[in-house]
Amino acid sequence: MRALIQRVSSASVAVDGNTVGEIGRGLLVLVCAMQGDDEGKADWLARKVTKLRIFPDDAGRMNRSLLDIGGSALIVSQFTLAADTKGNRPGFSSAAAPEDGRRLYERFSAVVGAEDIQVANGIFGADMKVALVNDGPVTIWLDTEG
Secondary structure (H helix, E strand, O other), rough: OOEEEEEEEEEEEOOOOOOEEEEEEEEEEEEEEEEOHHHHHHHHHHHHHHHOOEEEEEOEEEEOOHHHHEEEEEEEEOHHHHOOOOOOOOEEEOOOOOHHHHHHHHHHHHHHOOOOOOOEOOOOOOOEEEEEEEEEEEEEEEOOOO
């Protein structure tokens, strides 16, 4: 699985002009299931995201996790993270099939929530508008294979 995480002071996602998910301080997590991914990879990535120490401590160093600060997570499915950009037109053949992608996205969200993190979500497969205030800016790419 793949995730692009952004440390935010706020973030929201809208579908058809209606806000479907929003958070204050925390992480915007764009998530993509890849071919061959399974529940174990979803679980590992979810726990990695909640424990990644990218929030400042009292000395201003990145030393606190989402769990440590009591932050929230806005989790949005984004199959385009699987883009193959060798040519000029991206291909997405390495993304999981939609039914697998949905299942693993929902699993990822559930595991983050089970870590006592407040979770908001986008709508899987919808055309979404995401707004955020990136704090730092801090943006980190995570892969389960890396």
